[in-house]
Amino acid sequence: MRRTNRRVVITGIGVISPGGIGVKAFWQLLTDGRTATRLITGFDASPFRSRVAAEADFDPAAHGLTPQERRRMDRAAQFAVVAAREAVAGSGIDLSATDPARTGVTVGSAVGCTMSLEREYVVVSDGGRKRLVDHEYAVPHLYDYLVPGSLAAEVAWAVGAEGPAAVVSTGCTSGLDAVGHAVELIREGSADVMVAGATDAPISPITLACFDAIKATTPRNDDPEHASRPFDRTRNGFVLGEGAAVFVLEERDSALRRGARILAEIAGFAARCNAYHMTGLRADGNEMAAAIGAALDEARLDPGAVDYVNAHGSGTRQNDRHETAAVKLALGHHAWDTPMSSIKSMVGHSLGAIGSIEIAACVLAIQHQVVPPTANLHEPDPECDLDYVPVTARDHQTDVVVSVGSGFGGFQSAMVLTS
Known part of the structure; x- marks a missing residue:
């Protein structure tokens, strides 16, 4: 259609x-x-x-x-x-x-x-x-x-x-x-x-x-x-x-x-595949960055409008480096000013389910204007140098959220949610 x-x-x-x-x-x-x-x-x-x-x-x-x-x-x-x-x-x-x-x-x-x-x-x-x-x-x-x-x-x-x-x-x-x-x-x-x-x-x-x-x-x-x-x-x-x-x-x-209470709008979505390796990721994060960029384009938003990035943040060494690079590439200088956190630090990685669980966290962040933290982040990796909201949740204006996912097979997806 x-x-x-x-x-x-x-x-x-x-x-x-x-x-x-x-x-x-x-x-x-x-x-x-x-x-x-x-x-x-x-x-x-x-x-x-x-x-x-x-x-x-x-x-x-x-x-x-x-x-x-x-x-x-x-x-x-x-x-x-x-x-x-x-x-x-x-x-x-x-x-x-x-x-x-x-x-x-x-x-x-x-x-x-x-x-x-x-x-x-x-x-x-x-x-x-x-x-x-x-x-x-x-x-x-x-x-x-x-x-x-x-x-x-x-x-x-x-x-x-x-x-x-x-x-x-x-x-x-x-x-x-x-x-x-x-x-x-x-x-x-x-x-x-x-x-x-x-x-x-x-x-x-x-x-x-x-x-x-x-x-x-x-x-x-x-x-x-x-x-x-x-x-x-x-x-x-x-x-x-x-x-x-x-x-x-x-x-x-x-x-x-019908008088429904609107919790959030799904303003943009995009998916890419790196066609590279079943479990490996290129260090430059180009495919995830491309998905983020395409999702923002569909939402008709500039990178500077993003208030929060809900990270895939699995806790593997290559994923966290890859994702950090991707967010820098997609958001440019705004990446350093944008809170980014991983709820997998608290609820683990439920494989196919986690992307939807993370969407739920994003909607609730918009509703409550609070960014959930990355638990257990006490010794920052010098290669991961963005604001990952360590340990404690943060009050923060959160009207535009990007949620990203990365999967074995080279899958990279991004969704933009707005208030």
């Missing part, structure tokens, strides 16, 4: 995060500068190099999921559905009074239903002892775990959406890219309302083994609370996390007509 001038706004937010279930608890954690990282409790992680993670204390029954839903859904799907329900309730929208064919869903996820797939493989293979697995031991819902589209289907069923539905999986930029895709669907006229966000529940033995193999996660197991240290000289890898964030996106004029 042809592109229109429709503006897209956020009217509802739902969050499942380590250290904070629900929007209010999530924002309190960030503004307090508390960390939710700890030794893994969900299984015996003693054989692994990295044994720390940011786990969500999530009780699906307490959050309204029925016994059948709990049996059917993977943990990632449970996160997405509960977050979607919070977002819809918070938006005040009556989806039963809207055309269901004009309401869509996009869900970002890097690893889909990993936890259930791994659990079921262990069962059908008798703990990995049988090469030829016995399918008769599998649960009836195994196909849903295998097919990532089940995540979007679960959210669509939960909110009664019958319009476009898709899963976007671009690694660690999935959460940004899924929301960006939803924005485009509204702008082009394919939908009026989108329930969009991302979810991942990757804290499982297979995920730990994968990241151990490339030494991407931190081995700082003796101090879990301070293990995630983006931009710090002593950083040595990221901390795995889990969670979800989901938004209600609407066409602005329609939202105003």
Whole structure:
């Protein structure tokens, strides 16, 4: 369909995060500068190099999921559905009074239903002892775990959406890219309302083994609370996390007509790929800078208008250097005057979900005019010489925010949110 001038706004937010279930608890954690990282409790992680993670204390029954839903859904799907329900309730929208064919869903996820797939493989293979697995031991819902589209289907069923539905999986930029895709669907006229966000529940033995193999996660197991240290000289890898964030996106004029409270506008989005290396990053940050520049162009804003940059800030040595270079390249001299922080220091890196969780943090920063801090930043790296808001949240005029993401495969995404 042809592109229109429709503006897209956020009217509802739902969050499942380590250290904070629900929007209010999530924002309190960030503004307090508390960390939710700890030794893994969900299984015996003693054989692994990295044994720390940011786990969500999530009780699906307490959050309204029925016994059948709990049996059917993977943990990632449970996160997405509960977050979607919070977002819809918070938006005040009556989806039963809207055309269901004009309401869509996009869900970002890097690893889909990993936890259930791994659990079921262990069962059908008798703990990995049988090469030829016995399918008769599998649960009836195994196909849903295998097919990532089940995540979007679960959210669509939960909110009664019958319009476009898709899963976007671009690694660690999935959460940004899924929301960006939803924005485009509204702008082009394919939908009026989108329930969009991302979810991942990757804290499982297979995920730990994968990241151990490339030494991407931190081995700082003796101090879990301070293990995630983006931009710090002593950083040595990221901390795995889990969670979800989901938004209600609407066409602005329609939202105003129904009297909705507009939380933020998504003014620009862009994505690039470095076509360079699966895990490596060029030091100049050119691709991320290009994404930031394109997103600002779409928003019709100059670099000097940016009040805050929500960093990818994973805590790996190459990412933090790459991102620092990219922001300097994109914002020019204004980069040194712009606060920039990483909430991964507090909630870990939930892979595909984190981009949406970071969008939620950006919207709340705009609403409260407060920039969340980078926790555990005590020894600045001389190569990372911007203002990373160390340790303590900061009152700051925050009307234009750029949120960036960087993912394995060379994905680089940027989104501009405005008040």
